[in-house]
């Protein structure tokens with residue numbers, strides 16, 4: 513059957529006259545309907561594990577804006593929780609986890625085969641969504657990439673420089689690498705289960721890839737991604753994979769080839785013109801409007817959106833932000849961005 517969903521066509525390498533569009537964190541606190549459903553769920557994690565409400569918040573931005581893709585509502589930190597880490601969200605402070613600082617901590621985690629018990633509600637959300645979306649809208653599943661997830665598991669929280677993860681890597685490389693290997697294996701199983709439940713595309717978020725330098729970038733950003741993609745392609749050859757090694761800079765060059773990703777998502781630290789010349793030559797790219805335009809709006813939002821669309825019009829492109837939309841964004845600015853992408 514020919515691919516008709518615009519996102520799947522772009523991921524298959526087609527250059528479309530109008531790029532398909534979705535937005536990182538499109539279901540989020542900038543939307544009043546999200547805040548209402550989250551209040552109904554009680555807290556963020558209860559929302560993630562309530563399949564009916566998670567389905568509802570996933571669909572809210574699709575209804576409001578008609579995006580070309582829905583992204584499963586969940587979080588990259590559910591996988592460590594399924595592996596046995598404690599996870600909670602301190603109000604206004606972001607995620608907190610129990611920390612892994614040595615081999616004994618790693619050995620206390622559950623076997624990979626056990627993750628599905630905790631994650632069953634997430635798969636149910638995917639199944640709900642697969643049955644609820646209009647035929648032209650694609651369903652994206654996701655996971656964190658091993659390095660990024662490891663940075664949270666080691667530090668127990670988000671860190672500005674990923675210092676604790678770098679410290680473990682440099683002081684006890686065997687334990688660090690065992691954690692990366694475990695997460696690589698678990699991520700294959702997690703994404704595979706999302707695909708079995710109906711995800712049509714999967715995305716790997718490596719939000720902290722930019723802090724890996726030199727050979728560390730090859731070993732801990734490229735290599736786990738390559739292994740995950742190879743394993744997924746063996747089981748699900750038709751499912752495209754988007755990789756997002758955020759802040760990779762020069763290392764975006766060749767990332768498709770090095771990992772087998774069908775699409776490389778780029779943050780806003782690189783210009784769309786540079787991306788066209790250096791990255792899009794290897795395949796589909798996704799990005800890269802600065803998310804602060806969703807707060808500030810105005811003529812700059814429209815002109816920047818048009819510039820990105822134009823710069824990447826010579827190859828396969830999925831329009832998106834360079835990072836997630838923030839809670840202080842104006843929902844009307846999202847509509848202005850979509851109009852600028854679709855209306856020229």
Ligand code: CP3
Pocket residue numbers: 535536537538539540541550556583584585586587588589606607654656670717719836
């Ligand atoms: O994009 C989407 O709409 C899908 C859902 C999604 C969420 N988190 C929901 C969420 C996705 C794909 C993620 C990925 C995620 N989670 C990443 C990688 C992408 C990135 O942003 O770099 C990371 C690092 C996390 C970990 C995480 N989750 C943090 C650091 C935070 C706190 C920051 C914040 O915005 O409060 C979260 C919470 C979170 N995940 C929220 C949402 C909608 C906000 C929770 C709330 O409603 O209060």
